[in-house]
Amino acid sequence: MNYSIIVYVIGWILNVEAVLLLLPCTVAVIYREPSGTSLAITAVACLVLGLLLVRKKPKSEIFYAAEGFVTVSLSWVVLSVMGAMPFVISGYIPNPVDALFETVSGFTTTGASILTSVEALPNCLLFWRSFTHWIGGMGVLVFLLCLLPMAGGSRMNLMKAESPGPSVSRLVPKVQTTAKILYEIYIVMTVTEIVFLLLGGMPFFDALTTAFGTAGTGGFGIKNDSFAGYSPYLQNVVTVFMILFGINFNAYFFIIMGKAKQAFEMEEIRTYLLVIAASIAAITWDTLGIFQSVGAAFQQAAFQVGSIVTTTGFATTDFNKWPQASRTILVMLMFMGACAGSTGGGMKVSRFLILIKTVKKELIQLVHPNAVKKIKMDGKLIEHEVVRATNVYCVAYVLIFAFSMLLIAVDEQTLVTNFTAVAATFNNIGPGLDVVGPSGNFSVFSNFSKLILIFDMLAGRLEIFPILVMFSRETWRKF
Numbered sequence: 001m002n003y004s005i006i007v008y009v010i011g012w013i014l015n016v017e018a019v020l021l022l023l024p025c026t027v028a029v030i031y032r033e034p035s036g037t038s039l040a041i042t043a044v045a046c047l048v049l050g051l052l053l054v055r056k057k058p059k060s061e062i063f064y065a066a067e068g069f070v071t072v073s074l075s076w077v078v079l080s081v082m083g084a085m086p087f088v089i090s091g092y093i094p095n096p097v098d099a100l101f102e103t104v105s106g107f108t109t110t111g112a113s114i115l116t117s118v119e120a121l122p123n124c125l126l127f128w129r130s131f132t133h134w135i136g137g138m139g140v141l142v143f144l145l146c147l148l149p150m151a152g153g154s155r156m157n158l159m160k161a162e163s164p165g166p167s168v169s170r171l172v173p174k175v176q177t178t179a180k181i182l183y184e185i186y187i188v189m190t191v192t193e194i195v196f197l198l199l200g201g202m203p204f205f206d207a208l209t210t211a212f213g214t215a216g217t218g219g220f221g222i223k224n225d226s227f228a229g230y231s232p233y234l235q236n237v238v239t240v241f242m243i244l245f246g247i248n249f250n251a252y253f254f255i256i257m258g259k260a261k262q263a264f265e266m267e268e269i270r271t272y273l274l275v276i277a278a279s280i281a282a283i284t285w286d287t288l289g290i291f292q293s294v295g296a297a298f299q300q301a302a303f304q305v306g307s308i309v310t311t312t313g314f315a316t317t318d319f320n321k322w323p324q325a326s327r328t329i330l331v332m333l334m335f336m337g338a339c340a341g342s343t344g345g346g347m348k349v350s351r352f353l354i355l356i357k358t359v360k361k362e363l364i365q366l367v368h369p370n371a372v373k374k375i376k377m378d379g380k381l382i383e384h385e386v387v388r389a390t391n392v393y394c395v396a397y398v399l400i401f402a403f404s405m406l407l408i409a410v411d412e413q414t415l416v417t418n419f420t421a422v423a424a425t426f427n428n429i430g431p432g433l434d435v436v437g438p439s440g441n442f443s444v445f446s447n448f449s450k451l452i453l454i455f456d457m458l459a460g461r462l463e464i465f466p467i468l469v470m471f472s473r474e475t476w477r478k479f
């Protein structure tokens with residue numbers, strides 16, 4: 001185990017976080033908010049610790065899968081702990097566990113909150129809270145890959161450990177160039193959304209924070225009613241961009257390279273869009289009695305479906321009061337999530353496709369034992385290693401989900417609350433149902449339960465295994 005390179009990368013993570021904290025510090029200066037001091041203190045602390053950790057360059061810059069998992073997991077923990085400091089120092093979230101919950105929720109793009117009134121926060125902390133979504137959406141380590149000089153294999157191990165989905169591929173031969181392309185697409189799409197929001201009359205500060213939450217598919221709002229108070233135009237813009245950020249970024253690369261046909265032929269994207277369309281149609285029909293017109297029902301259904309399936313978590317209405325069928329559809333979408341290679345969470349559409357194809361293959365072989373059936377995606381054979389990893393992931397997913405529900409049951413909340421609280425955090429969605437619905441929050445849980453849900457958020461964002469590796473005795477025996 002190359003311990004020195006792990007420490008070195010974490011040091012650079014802290015240096016990057018120190019620089020990123022300058023943006024909310026600038027917001028504090030613009031609005032003349034004393035709370036900016038807490039951000040400045042945190043930035044200095046990050047920089048001092050970061051410089052101490054990178055002062056000695058490691059002899060070997062190559063590390064393998066185990067180092068990649070450990071580095072990614074520790075980086076996200078350190079990033080979140082330091083990112084929570086401004087909330088504690090400023091006194092707006094004095095409980096360290098609550099501050100950590102809010103920050104982990106931000107970086108993992110979950111959007112679950114313990115705050116009863118977000119509008120009570122100063123603009124600089126609201127900015128930092130939303131900015132954590134944008135940072136975590138693409139992944140700070142992916143950004144770091146654009147800068148750090150490492151061997152190609154090392155970069156790929158980091159990217160695989162942080163990027164969502166059952167498999168990760170290079171867009172171009174060099175991993176560093178792939179990371180740069182991903183971030184360029186990410187930035188252009190974010191700026192484009194900001195422009196459309198400004199054209200709709202949204203204030204600049206609101207447009208920035210909304211775009212951060214949409215791009216990272218996070219869902220932290222700066223209003224107590226989330227997104228309900230904005231105009232239908234602004235809600236529609238966010239609906240479209242939530243769905244766009246839930247699409248595999250490889251598709252945008254193909255479009256840029258003039259291969260639009262190849263992008264639209266991706267089976268995962270076609271399934272993703274079909275599920276969204278079917279869900280919107282079903283919920284529109286089911287909620288006609290609640291809204292004044294078909295148009296209003298369609299708009300609200302589209303927004304909430306886009307918000308839940310992409311695991312963004314914005315809300316324009318209290319869907320906790322919708323009919324059972326509509327709520328059931330939303331809960332099912334929580335588990336499916338967005339596409340692999342997007343900023344969305346959940347189990348990913350590609351995994352569901354692989355599982356469905358695996359079941360179909362097994363059924364055929366039960367009837368025709370001698371038949372040779374291969375699993376394909378986009379006309380290409382899926383390697384056995386990917387199928388095996390998908391199956392193991394699902395087993396681990398179910399076990400963690402069930403165990404988490406059991407542990408938080410000590411708080412004596414309802415079964416619906418506990419089930420959707422775990423679903424909302426593990427799938428990085430934000431709101432659930434019942435007590436943790438769109439009009440509620442997670443402050444009702446004890447510190448113990450919040451720590452369990454913090455683990456779920458990190459495990460969900462990092463696709464389970466990087467976090468589980470941290471708890472493996474075999475991992476630490478190598479040190």
